[in-house]
Structure formats: C-alpha cells, structure tokens
Amino acid sequence: VSREERILKRLRDIGEWISKEIAEGRRPYLRLRERSTSNIVYDEESGEYVIADSFAERSAKHMNQIRAFANTVRIAMFVAELIRRGKTATLRETYYQGEAYGVFFKDQQESNERIMDLETLLDVPREDFHIFPEERSFVYGPLEVEVTEGHETKRLRLDVIEDGIAIGPKLTTARFIKESLKEKHNGRYDIERVIAIESGGMFSRLIEERAHERFNAILIHLGGQAPRATRRFIKRLNEELGLPVYIFTDGDPRGMHIAMVIKYGSAHAAHVPGLATPKAIRMGVRATDIQEYKLPSDKLSEIDKKRLKDLRKDPRYQHKFYQDQISTRLKIGRKAEQQSFARYGLAYVINYLERKFRLLEEMREENRLPP
C-alpha cells in the first residue's frame, strides 16, 4: 500500500467511526496530541523537537469545541477528495474552499490550525495529503527522477536547465531513480552530496562555476528559510539516496538558524515528522571565516546579538560545537553574506568550499562534529 492509500484508509476509518457514533446517539470527537509549547519536547537522541504525550480533544460534546471538530472533519473530506483526484491545493485555497460547503473560516489562521490538527491526527506533513504553501525554491543537479502528471509518468533529469527547476508538489513526491546515482553523466560525474544554498545569487554562482561537477553535487536553492516542501525534499535525498547534505548560508544569526531548522526542525512544526535532516552539516559562513578570509562584513546589530543570546538557550544549540560557534560570533561581533566572497573574484567561492569540504572531513574523522 502506498503512503496515500494509507492516509485514505485512515480517513475512512475516522469517518466511519464518526458516523457510527452519531447513528448510535453519541457525540463524536477527535483525539490528538496537544500542540501547545508545554507539550513540545526536545528529543536528545534525535536532536529534533517532537510532540509529547499530552492529548487534546476536538469534541462535538462541548460548545466551545464543536466548531473546531466540524471544521477539521470538513478539511479531512476536502483532503480525501484531493488525494482521490490526484490534485493539490494551497493553504490559501483550502481557506477559501470552505465557503463552497458553508464553512466560513474566521481567517487564514483558523484554517491553518485545522490543517495542523489533521497533520497531528494523521502523523504526516500536510504535503503528504496534497496541501502546499506558496513559496518555492529551486534545484539543479544530475539526478534523474520520475514524476506522475495526470495519467502520464515521465522521467527527467534535474539539470535540464541551469536556471533550475521549482521544487513544487511534483518534485517533492517524485520517485528518485537510484541507478542514476551510479551513472557517469556525460562521462563526467557521479553524485556524492547535496549542497543547500541560502541565496538565489549564490545558487546561480555555483552553477556557473560548475560546482555540481567539481563536487559531484545536487544544488538546492533555499531562498532564505526553506519552504517545507524543500526541507522534505532534502530529507528524502539524504535518507533515500544516502547523500550527505551540506548547508551554505550567510554568516549571520539568521543563516545559522536557517541551517538549524533544516537539521532539527522548528518548534512550530514539532507535530510533523518527515521534515528534519539531522545529519545535515552547515559549512559556513562561520564567524572565523570572516577573519580568515578578510570578508567585507558588518557589525552585528543589537537584534543580531539578542538573537544569538536566545539561540544559546535554545535546546537545539546545546552541543558544545554550537555553543562555541555562538560565543565566537559574539566575540568577533561581525556578520558577512555568502556573496561577499565575490570580493576576490566571482569564482573564488569554489576555493572556499573546497577547503571547507576537506576541513569538515578532518573534523568528522577526529569526531569533532556534532551528531
């Protein structure tokens, strides 16, 4: 059975139980893990935020819960329809479509809450039941995938054009052709790693400098905080294909955290498994790189400093490796963008990455990297 068939079966079971309860004169309810901050715990072992064992009800018994109960069931119906018809919807469309059935969500927030209820109930990310956000980032690289479009199934390589392909519903759920890992493409490369890149400018730069060939890499554009579909795609590349993931972001607190969310997930999505890539490694830009490479840089702002102090207390940053990074950054007191390597010429960043890969390899051998 496919993942989608499992979801459909689960939805049918829930629906049948609700019908039965109503038919027999009882008031149905949904029981799901509570998503409040008090029920989110940091799992030391996996390094991820996960949801704990306190449960909440959306029940037809209580006046103050009946709206949430009915609307979650309504979203479940909509989702079953999406899956059966092989369609997708955005968060925004899901909010609007309620009106077709007399469900008037107060606002987008309310509709999003009910979608999160369904994620919690089914224990899968909303992308698995075909609800996607608006943002898209890109990918470029020598991997072959199989996508299903309408009744057609077709194969394509992720390097059909250097401008990149959007990571949307089709790509997120594409089947990876494992054999394409072993092939020498154009007699030139095999795939060894994934490099996830914060800015569109650096993504284009690395393609132009043939980083995908030099490092045998699939390149992923994050566009700032990565959209969930992109995080899911990265996780799949890591787990299904066994490719190590390297994250290259700006040298500032935001860049650090963009990498951390890819690695260990966000508290906001703690109720959703399937998004974190715990083995991903952030390459830089490190505060020490700013000194070593004499990068054009700016002083940390007061907001940056406060952010770093907050991160120091964040459970995801408790490993000595991150604590040291935060202290060093506060001491050096400066930030630099990844595009600032251009001060040494456009191609210079390749030297930087080369040295970084060697350094990270040494650190791994000496056991100096966080788990």
Place this chain on the structure above:
Amino acid sequence: VSREERILKRLRDIGEWISKEIAEGRRPYLRLRERSTSNIVYDEESGEYVIADSFAERSAKHMNQIRAFANTVRIAMFVAELIRRGKTATLRETYYQGEAYGVFFKDQQESNERIMDLETLLDVPREDFHIFPEERSFVYGPLEVEVTEGHETKRLRLDVIEDGIAIGPKLTTARFIKESLKEKHNGRYDIERVIAIESGGMFSRLIEERAHERFNAILIHLGGQAPRATRRFIKRLNEELGLPVYIFTDGDPRGMHIAMVIKYGSAHAAHVPGLATPKAIRMGVRATDIQEYKLPSDKLSEIDKKRLKDLRKDPRYQHKFYQDQISTRLKIGRKAEQQSFARYGLAYVINYLERKFRLLEEMREENRLPP
C-alpha cells in the same frame, strides 16, 4: 553581429576614447541621459515612461564627479569580462567584486546607481550585459527553446515538469524555436497566448486544471511585482512570437499596478528600453467581478484608497478605461484575491477565465480596450 558583440564594441570604443583623452592630457568624461524625475517623460504614443533629452556628465574634471566616473568605468570593465567569459553576476556580487579592484562602494545603492549609469550609457537593460537580480519567477508551457550552457547548446521544452522552470539568465536569453508554435504537441495543442499570473498558488492551480491545454497557453508565474528578467521574457514572447499576453492578478490596487508595470514599465526603469509589453491586457480580478461572482472579499483599507487616488493621477492610467476601473473600485470599495474563486471549488477559476477571454474578445472587436 550579436547583441553582445555590439555591447562589447561599444565598451571598447568608450575605453579607447578614455585612454586617448588621458594620453593627450585631457580629463575624460561620460555623457549620459539624466535619470532624474524631471527628465522622465510619459510617451503618449507608446504609453511608456521614457527618458528625455537632458544630459548629465560623469567627468574626471570635477572632484564631486570623479568617483562616479571611475566607478562606472570599473563596472564597465567588469561587465566586459562577464560577457567575454559568458558569465553572469548578481547586483550583490557586482557590489562586492569592486573590492577586488580597490573600489569600495559605499553601499549597494551606490553600486546599483553605477549599473544604471551603464544601462543609460549603453541603452540596454542590465540583463543584456549579464547582471541579474536575485528574485526568480517561473514558467510552464509547451514552447521549445534553445539554451547555451558552457560550450553546449541544447533544446528543451518549457513543460518538462509541472512545478515549473525558473526564469533566470539562461531562459531570459534563450532562443525561441518558432516552429514549435506550429506543432501540435502530443496531438493536443498549439500555442495561442501567454497568461501571466500573480501568485504561485494560482500558477499551480491553472497547471493542475490544464489551463495550458484548454487555452493553448504558456503560463508565467510573476510572484508579485514581476522581476525584470520575467518582464523581459514576457516582452520577448509577445514580440518575437506574436503571442497576446493576458495578466491575471489579485483584485486590489497592487494587482492592478503589477499589470500596469508589465504593460508600460516603471518610472524607476524609464532609462531602460526592452522591458515593457504595451499590448498586454489585464484580465482581472476586476472590482465588478467581486460583485458578479460574489467573491469572498475585504474592504479596501485607507492605504488602498490612497493608492487608487494616486494611480488616478498617474499618466499611465489616463485612458478612460483605467479611470473608470479606478472609480468603480473606489465605489465598490472591496478587494479580492485571485485564489478566492476556490470558494466554488478548485476548478471554478477555469470558467471565469473562459468567460473573460470571450468578453475581452468582444471588447476588442468593439474597440473598447485601451491601446
């Protein structure tokens, strides 16, 4: 001679003249059209903002101009290198790379100003001399193009994957294969039009509902205010392939203006030809559509109203067609998003577009559309 060879020749001529002036003991200067608002005029005939005939100098004679003169020449050198090596750079990289040559721009703004100087001097958009911004939007559709990547030239269709392809440097400068217009693809369609869509959600929606097949269309995602590369791409589709362009944006002042900038350009880029598509038509969402289709809508905010009153005075909106639209919107006083058609089901928007195409056709025949 190609466009790029023309630019290189022009740069060489300027460089030789500067060398000669210096060798003969004179101080060189650059003479270019002034970009101040007082020198931007609205061209009634084309409906575009264009730059007028007042000139400014960046001269090595005057202390207060020598910095601008030297930095513009420096950017010109950088650009010549980009073109010769077949590379591109972002605005941000152009700012940073100065440091490699001892040019420390005060900030991004200063570097951007010098890039605009070069655009004005050469009379081409910066995309033509290989400088691109960060943002990317997407395209999907049954057109075949030829792109040059490194030493390779290859063909691909813009519908390799339904998630879309990024409109970056490669696609902006791709050669369109005109013959692919005449082919029936998969026995199903020919290309008749371009539909440019404001939001990523609606772009995905239209692909899922097979709008490209139903309307024989190339679909373009704008992502809000369209990046310049996208505006250039749309203009090329319109002019080189003779395809009519329809713009579908949210039903609010911003949506109106997104369409207007595609159509007649922005005052900010008046010094750059090659970006406007004067024949493009905005389909909706019109204020009257909100009433007719009973769309979920919000009241116009005070900012929206002020924006509309400003637009009423804007030279681009002087045609009765737009003046009426603005008055109607102020009278109805409401705004609606393009995704709000989902209240009637996800596929409903197709009916709306179908009716709109018929209506616009009638209006064109009755001469009721603006030029």
